[in-house]
Structures are given as structure tokens and as C-alpha cells.
Amino acid sequence: MKVNKIILTFSSLPENVTIARMLTSALGAQLNLPLNELEELKVSVSEAVSNAIIHGYNNNPDKFVTLKIDATTDKITIQVIDKGRGIPNIKQAMQASFSTDPERMGLGFIFMQSFMDKLNVESEIDHGTKVIMVKHINTQPPSSH
Amino acid sequence: MRKRIERQTLHLYIEGELDMKNANDLKSLIDMEIDKKGIRIIVLHMEDLQFIDSSGLGVILGRYKKLLPLGGKLKISNVPPHLYKIMELSGLPKIIEFLPKKEVL
Numbered sequence: 166m167k168v169n170k171i172i173l174t175f176s177s178l179p180e181n182v183t184i185a186r187m188l189t190s191a192l193g194a195q196l197n198l199p200l201n202e203l204e205e206l207k208v209s210v211s212e213a214v215s216n217a218i219i220h221g222y223n224n225n226p227d228k229f230v231t232l233k234i235d236a237t238t239d240k241i242t243i244q245v246i247d248k249g250r251g252i253p254n255i256k257q258a259m260q261a262s263f264s265t266d267p268e269r270m271g272l273g274f275i276f277m278q279s280f281m282d283k284l285n286v287e288s289e290i291d292h293g294t295k296v297i298m299v300k301h302i303n304t305q306p307p308s309s310h
Numbered sequence: 311m312r313k314r315i316e317r318q319t320l321h322l323y324i325e326g327e328l329d330m331k332n333a334n335d336l337k338s339l340i341d342m343e344i345d346k347k348g349i350r351i352i353v354l355h356m357e358d359l360q361f362i363d364s365s366g367l368g369v370i371l372g373r374y375k376k377l378l379p380l381g382g383k384l385k386i387s388n389v390p391p392h393l394y395k396i397m398e399l400s401g402l403p404k405i406i407e408f409l410p411k412k413e414v415l
């Protein structure tokens with residue numbers, strides 16, 4: 166089985182949300198993911214990296230976020246890792262419309278859950294958070310109609 | 311971003327990608343129009359929007375909530391089909407008016 170791995174560590178800057186998203190999208194395109202699934206992948210990565218920067222690091226630009234992508238022929242696994250302050254209550258954080266910031270909708274995890282086939286969050290206070298997301302790749306050729 | 315004011319309605323044409331990198335710029339721009347220029351009706355045109363995530367959606371909802379007690383309105387027009395699903399999931403269409411193209415001239 167053909168495997169491709171990408172590991173990228175970048176400054177916790179808003180500009181890098183775009184870069185993380187583009188990189189994931191480029192890899193997904195190489196795997197022939199349909200456009201709607203590429204879109205879903207982009208949103209999920211965007212949410213996870215934004216969370217790391219905003220919540221993990223409190224928008225401190227001197228920290229680092231790591232994006233790991235692991236692609237095989239049948240699934241793509243994405244990990245977004247920060248070494249920030251961690252999530253005190255993961256279950257609560259993953260609920261709809263829970264946000265510590267009134268300007269945000271608390272939809273990040275909802276989008277990740279809806280758009281990916283599997284979502285797992287590991288977090289430890291003051292040690293950081295790891296978001297692991299899996300999307301299965303449909304190896305069936307697209308139907309003709 | 312292109313903008314035009316017509317009959318006290320601010321039309322904003324959002325282009326490209328709306329995420330945490332530029333969501334705050336949109337927020338400041340709209341807030342200035344509301345606070346300094348007294349704009350109360352805003353139409354966000356989205357035909358050239360390529361990407362949006364919860365940072366962008368949060369700013370839109372925030373402006374809607376800001377306008378509400380001022381007697382204002384925020385409307386969204388021309389959402390591209392590839393963004394329907396995220397719009398739907400966000401719940402925005404339940405509270406904000408989405409306009410088809412012909413109604414916004």
C-alpha cells in the first residue's frame with residue numbers, strides 16, 4: 166500500500182492556517198478526493214489549527230503548531246498538535262456553541278466531527294492538545310450518473 | 311473587497327477566503343460602517359467567496375447580533391454551492407436571511 170507522510174511545524178500565526186489548509190488540500194487532490202471532500206478536509210484542518218493558535222496558545226505568535234498528515238490509499242489521517250494550555254473539559258469543548266470567546270460560534274469541533282469520519286482529541290492541561298482526524302477514501306470509481 | 315452604499319444599504323462583496331487571518335479585518339470594516347457611518351442594513355455578497363470556516367461565520371453572526379438591537383439587518387446573498395453544507399451546519403440560514411441573486415440589485 167502506497168503511503169505518504171508529511172510533517173510540518175510552523176509558527177502559531179494566523180497566516181499559517183491558510184498554509185496548513187492548502188497543503189492538506191494539495192495532498193487530498195493528489196489522492197483524487199472529490200471536491201466536496203477536499204472542502205471538508207480544508208475546513209477541518211482550518212478549525213483544528215485555528216483552535217491550536219487561539220485556544221492552545223492564546224494567540225501567542227512565538228509558539229509552534231505541528232501538522233502531521235498520513236495518507237494511504239484508503240484513508241487520510243491528520244493530526245494537529247500544540248503544546249499549549251490544554252483543554253480542561255474536552256467533552257464540554259466539543260459541544261455545539263460552546264466557546265470561550267463570544268465572537269466565535271463554538272462550531273470548530275462540530276465541523277470537524279461532521280466533516281471527518283473519525284475525530285479524537287487528547288489534551289493535558291499545560292502540556293497541550295492533539296487532535297486526530299481520519300477521513301476514509303472511497304476507492305470505488307465515481308458512478309456515471 | 312468591493313463595497314457600495316445604495317439607499318442606506320451597505321453592499322459588501324466578499325472575495326477569496328475568510329478565516330482567522332482576515333475575519334477581524336471584516337469585523338472592523340463592518341463595525342466602522344455601523345458605528346461611524348450609521349449603516350443599519352448590510353448585504354454580504356458571497357459569489358466570489360471561496361472558503362469560510364467558523365472564524366468567518368462567527369464574525370458574520372457577531373455583526374448580525376450587533377445590528378439587531380440597533381434595528382438593523384444583515385442579509386447574505388449568492389452563497390456558492392460548495393459552501394451550502396457549512397452554512398447549513400452553522401445554523402446561520404435559520405437566523406439570517408439568505409437572498410437569491412435576483413432579489414438583490
